[in-house]
Amino acid sequence: MDLYEATAEEVEGENRFDLAVMTGHAFQVLLEDAAIAATLAAVRRLLRPGGRFAFESRNPAFRSYERWTPAESAETHRLPDGELVEIHNDVTPLVEERLTYETHFHFPAEGTRFVARNRLRFAPRPTIARLLAGAGFDPVSWHGDWQGGPFAETSREIVAVATAR
Missing domain, CATH: 2.20.25 (N-terminal domain of TfIIb)
Structure with missing residues (x-):
């Protein structure tokens, strides 16, 4: 198994990985839809079809x-x-x-x-879902924590495990 620590834009090649993970609420520093779309496109480029991208964002409804x-x-x-x-x-x-x-x-x-x-940025789940779909991720499994608990509107976290088409 090979592990890389880099931004998606820094990794060369295509369709190399089965899994990409973004943690530490790093998704939330992407303030604009264009920045999110660019990051998702770069991650999608690096995933094999059926590969997964897992990340979390704080749920804005939890406040x-x-x-x-x-x-x-x-x-x-x-x-x-x-x-x-x-x-x-x-x-x-x-x-x-x-x-x-x-x-x-x-x-x-x-x-x-x-x-x-x-x-x-505290993007709600529908916004994240729209951006993931636009970048070629489907289906998406939604969780309320990294242990795989179900997502609810009152969940502290939005954890997405998105599959590359």
Whole structure:
């Protein structure tokens, strides 16, 4: 078995793989339909007919981002050198499936602060299904978690296992 860590666009050739996996909610950084379509087309090109593409996205109906408040997201971690870092998130309201949030890092011993600004797309299952079909994936098996639990409107995750035509 060969394993590759790369973007789909970086892998050369066609119809080489039986399985492609995208984890860590990476699907959500694809903010526009065009970016999703390009990624899906590249993955489809690399899969053999009948090959599968598995990935997850946070279910917008679950509204997990509402718990990303400074109070609920606050954590303190000890780094390997013993230094502490305090972390919390600030989230702006969801606008047209897109969410902007900032992760704040504070190193109290140094008095240093850093802010990382991020954007995610919370696409609903019908949108994901439409884009998968357009890229040549059918059928799609939908799950509410990586253990294969059934998808429900209240599921935390949307896990898609899409088959390349």
